[in-house]
Amino acid sequence: MNTKLKVSKVSKIYPGCIANDNVSLNFESGKIYALLGENGAGKSTLVKILSGVINPDEGQIFLNNKLLKLTSPKDAKNNNIGMVFQHFNLFETLTVFENLSIDSEKNNNQLRILVNNILKKYNFKIDLDVPILNLSAGQKQKVEIVRCLIRNPKVLIMDEPTSVLTEQETEDLFLSLKKFSKEGILIIYITHKLKEVLSLCDEVAVMRKGKVVSISRTIDEKLSSLANKMIGEKLEKIKKVTSNNLNREEILKVSRLNFNSDDPYEVNLMDINFTLNKGECLGIAGISGNGQNELFQILSGETLSNNGSIKFRSKEISKLNPKERREYLMAFSPEDRISQAAVPSLKIYENVALNNFKTSNFFERGLFNERKIKDHSKKILSNFSINTDNVNLKSQFLSGGNLQKLILGRELITSPELLICFNPTWGLDVGAINYIHQTLIKINEQGKSIILISTDNDELLQLSDRISVINRGKLSKIMSAEEVNPEKLGLLMGGGLVD
Amino acid sequence: MNIDINFLGVLIGAIMASSVPLILAASGELITERSGVLNLGVEGMMIIGAISGFALMIITDNLFLAIIGSMLSGLLLSFIFGFLTQSLLTNHVATGLALTIFGIGLSAMIGKDFVGIPGKEFPLLFVNLKEAIPLFGPIFFGHSIVFYFAFLLPFGTNYFLKKTKIGLIVRAVGDSPVSAANQGINVLLVRYCCILYGGAMCGLGGAYLSLIYTPQWIENMTAGRGWIALALVVFATWSPLKVLVGAIIFGGITILQLHMQAMGIRIPVQFLSALPYIMTIVVLVIISRDSRKIKLNTPTSLGQIFYKEK
Numbered sequence: 001m002n003t004k005l006k007v008s009k010v011s012k013i014y015p016g017c018i019a020n021d022n023v024s025l026n027f028e029s030g031k032i033y034a035l036l037g038e039n040g041a042g043k044s045t046l047v048k049i050l051s052g053v054i055n056p057d058e059g060q061i062f063l064n065n066k067l068l069k070l071t072s073p074k075d076a077k078n079n080n081i082g083m084v085f086q087h088f089n090l091f092e093t094l095t096v097f098e099n100l101s102i103d104s105e106k107n108n109n110q111l112r113i114l115v116n117n118i119l120k121k122y123n124f125k126i127d128l129d130v131p132i133l134n135l136s137a138g139q140k141q142k143v144e145i146v147r148c149l150i151r152n153p154k155v156l157i158m159d160e161p162t163s164v165l166t167e168q169e170t171e172d173l174f175l176s177l178k179k180f181s182k183e184g185i186l187i188i189y190i191t192h193k194l195k196e197v198l199s200l201c202d203e204v205a206v207m208r209k210g211k212v213v214s215i216s217r218t219i220d221e222k223l224s225s226l227a228n229k230m231i232g233e234k235l236e237k238i239k240k241v242t243s244n245n246l247n248r249e250e251i252l253k254v255s256r257l258n259f260n261s262d263d264p265y266e267v268n269l270m271d272i273n274f275t276l277n278k279g280e281c282l283g284i285a286g287i288s289g290n291g292q293n294e295l296f297q298i299l300s301g302e303t304l305s306n307n308g309s310i311k312f313r314s315k316e317i318s319k320l321n322p323k324e325r326r327e328y329l330m331a332f333s334p335e336d337r338i339s340q341a342a343v344p345s346l347k348i349y350e351n352v353a354l355n356n357f358k359t360s361n362f363f364e365r366g367l368f369n370e371r372k373i374k375d376h377s378k379k380i381l382s383n384f385s386i387n388t389d390n391v392n393l394k395s396q397f398l399s400g401g402n403l404q405k406l407i408l409g410r411e412l413i414t415s416p417e418l419l420i421c422f423n424p425t426w427g428l429d430v431g432a433i434n435y436i437h438q439t440l441i442k443i444n445e446q447g448k449s450i451i452l453i454s455t456d457n458d459e460l461l462q463l464s465d466r467i468s469v470i471n472r473g474k475l476s477k478i479m480s481a482e483e484v485n486p487e488k489l490g491l492l493m494g495g496g497l498v499d
Numbered sequence: 500m501n502i503d504i505n506f507l508g509v510l511i512g513a514i515m516a517s518s519v520p521l522i523l524a525a526s527g528e529l530i531t532e533r534s535g536v537l538n539l540g541v542e543g544m545m546i547i548g549a550i551s552g553f554a555l556m557i558i559t560d561n562l563f564l565a566i567i568g569s570m571l572s573g574l575l576l577s578f579i580f581g582f583l584t585q586s587l588l589t590n591h592v593a594t595g596l597a598l599t600i601f602g603i604g605l606s607a608m609i610g611k612d613f614v615g616i617p618g619k620e621f622p623l624l625f626v627n628l629k630e631a632i633p634l635f636g637p638i639f640f641g642h643s644i645v646f647y648f649a650f651l652l653p654f655g656t657n658y659f660l661k662k663t664k665i666g667l668i669v670r671a672v673g674d675s676p677v678s679a680a681n682q683g684i685n686v687l688l689v690r691y692c693c694i695l696y697g698g699a700m701c702g703l704g705g706a707y708l709s710l711i712y713t714p715q716w717i718e719n720m721t722a723g724r725g726w727i728a729l730a731l732v733v734f735a736t737w738s739p740l741k742v743l744v745g746a747i748i749f750g751g752i753t754i755l756q757l758h759m760q761a762m763g764i765r766i767p768v769q770f771l772s773a774l775p776y777i778m779t780i781v782v783l784v785i786i787s788r789d790s791r792k793i794k795l796n797t798p799t800s801l802g803q804i805f806y807k808e809k
Contacts (some may be wrong), residue, residue: 041543074683089678093795
């Protein structure tokens with residue numbers, strides 16, 4: 001059956017910001033639609049309106065020419081509109097099955113059969129009886145998708161679904177989405193990734209500052225044309241020039257590092273060896289959940305390895321905690337901005353003060369030197385072009401990109417010798433990614449070293465001097481960036497051997 | 500020393516009876532906390548339950564009405580808490596503390612005229628079996644209906660949370676109210692219900708003290724049991740069956756140390772009085788060490804204010 005969804009003149013105004021300005025769009029089943037825009041362009045607001053989470057100030061939504069009243073997420077569900085949010089709406093402490101059963105009217109046995117059928121049909125591999133907190137991001141997303149599929153959706157809305165996925169997972173997702181589309185589900189795909197629009201979608205609507213600025217068929221578009229529409233200005237492509245400093249000074253040496261976890265859902269690390277030189281960027285690729293988390297935690301000192309050594313400028317640091325490691329001028333930018341790197345409910349300057357390098361003297365005789373911290377924070381805000389100058393703003397009101405800039409700024413402004421970052425551009429828009437990449441290249445040029453753990457292969461190839469792949473807790477041979485290409489990376493990430 | 504087997508039975512029965520108010524209040528609070536709401540007003544709701552139960556019994560001469568009334572008054576007090584924290588978005592901790600202070604003051608005011616009035620005998624069940632079976636008779640029989648209810652409650656609570664749909668929804672709301680709201684769950688309704696249920700159970704726990712355990716009204720007669728109930732919930736890592744274990748240990752050591760004091764054992768009285776608190780916490784910490792289980796049982800959103808996006 002044909003499904004038509006019509007968004008008619010929808011507006012949503014927040015104090016000081018028009019999130020959606022007279023948005024009108026038409027969708028029809030059989031096609032995959034892209035809704036493209038930078039963070040803050042109003043995509044998420046529109047999506048929340050379509051899923052009933054928030055109510056529009058003006059405008060209507062029609063499904064098959066019937067006016068919809070979407071006052072709560074229940075209404076959207078009852079009208080067969082399924083929604084996969086960018087930030088998962090899962091209950092971390094409940095099991096996969098409990099998460100699925102919570103809004104299903106079916107009894108547990110029926111539901112289990114249904115879910116198993118869906119898992120088999122789309123070749124999803126998920127254990128139904130483990131708590132969500134033990135799943136990788138890709139698996140969590142599959143749980144979200146399954147939750148929608150249980151209800152036989154007519155419309156499936158995906159909000160930036162690939163921001164947490166690896167390339168392989170992304171390909172799998174695209175195959176599934178194309179399958180869904182063939183089966184007659186209308187798919188609306190929200191993203192800021194241009195490539196995905198071109199490879200997946202049939203039509204694309206571009207949003208900028210709350211307005212729809214263009215609607216077109218993707219076959220009429222190119223990467224550059226979409227990028228220009230999205231940003232409204234021209235963007236330069238960056239690629240690092242690998243410097244061939246002959247007189248290389250070794251800054252970090254990791255040898256025979258092992259980590260065995262008590263938690264069966266953590267990955268054990270086996271015999272990790274690598275060295276890092278001054279001014280170099282070492283990229284670590286891999287499918288998420290192959291030990292990146294554990295490696296980051298061991299390098300940053302959040303957890304300690306069972307044996308092996310980490311030497312920073314020939315000094316053994318493997319038994320030091322993160323604070324002590326920071327005193328050696330190491331800096332860390334963890335994967336999860338919101339729960340690991342910053343405290344969202346604290347003000348900007350308070351978050352800056354959290355990371356107290358010995359050199360910054362934020363505290364005098366145990367007291368908070370508010371002025372000093374605020375001055376310091378202002379410097380970060382302007383140096384890293386964060387779009388506010390109010391250091392008293394709560395960090396939760398910063399967009400993802402700005403929060404990441406703040407975190408990097410906080411880590412970098414004290415000029416560390418070594419920065420270890422984990423998925424630094426996770427979920428950010430093109431502008432912010434570009435800025436962060438430029439920043440990382442700049443600090444390499446200043447002779448600082450970087451370990452970049454990332455699931456984004458483009459990013460790794462752009463920024464790294466040498467690359468290794470982590471697979472099931474083991475590092476592959478370390479290769480120079482020139483001898484690596486995406487295919488080779490893909491093979492290694494899947495556990496294949498490359499000679 | 501020759502221990503009479505019947506004395507042992509009576510002693511264990513007494514220990515179990517003394518843990519009843521803790522089990523009731525802690526089980527109620529456990530449900531409240533599982534939905535992500537931290538109500539520190541347990542002591543206040545218990546004492547209000549105690550005085551309103553006693554007062555209703557004196558006025559109406561009807562024990563059934565007294566029990567129902569005590570639960571309603573606990574519920575009413577928790578409604579104030581719910582309205583403040585859920586609808587007016589006040590801080591859970593401060594509001595709960597205020598509720599306790601309010602409850603203690605209010606109960607003293609209402610209770611002025613009831614001090615010194617003797618209570619009424621509460622009907623006990625299976626009294627003839629109590630005498631008939633040695634050891635087990637006095638442990639299991641000859642207790643009030645509230646006693647049996649209290650000992651079934653943790654099992655019921657456990658079943659409710661683990662096996663029922665509504666229990667699942669309560670846990671989901673406690674885990675992430677935002678996700679729950681996005682799933683179309685009425686978070687406010689769930690939390691209100693859990694708060695009111697917790698209030699009713701605390702009221703019943705208080706009434707057990709003033710109607711059954713020591714049938715009379717004494718000002719401040721809950722004597723900190725509400726705080727112990729709160730601590731039990733946390734140290735039992737939100738597991739109903741561990742709450743039961745904790746409550747019995749606390750009740751047991753309270754009674755035992757009284758006997759030890761009476762026997763004149765040469766241990767400082769202060770130490771003996773402190774013993775129940777210390778031992779309960781030690782035992783619960785030891786049996787709840789599994790960090791994975793703690794992570795899974797702890798309501799992630801506990802004490803956080805939730806407001807709906809519009």
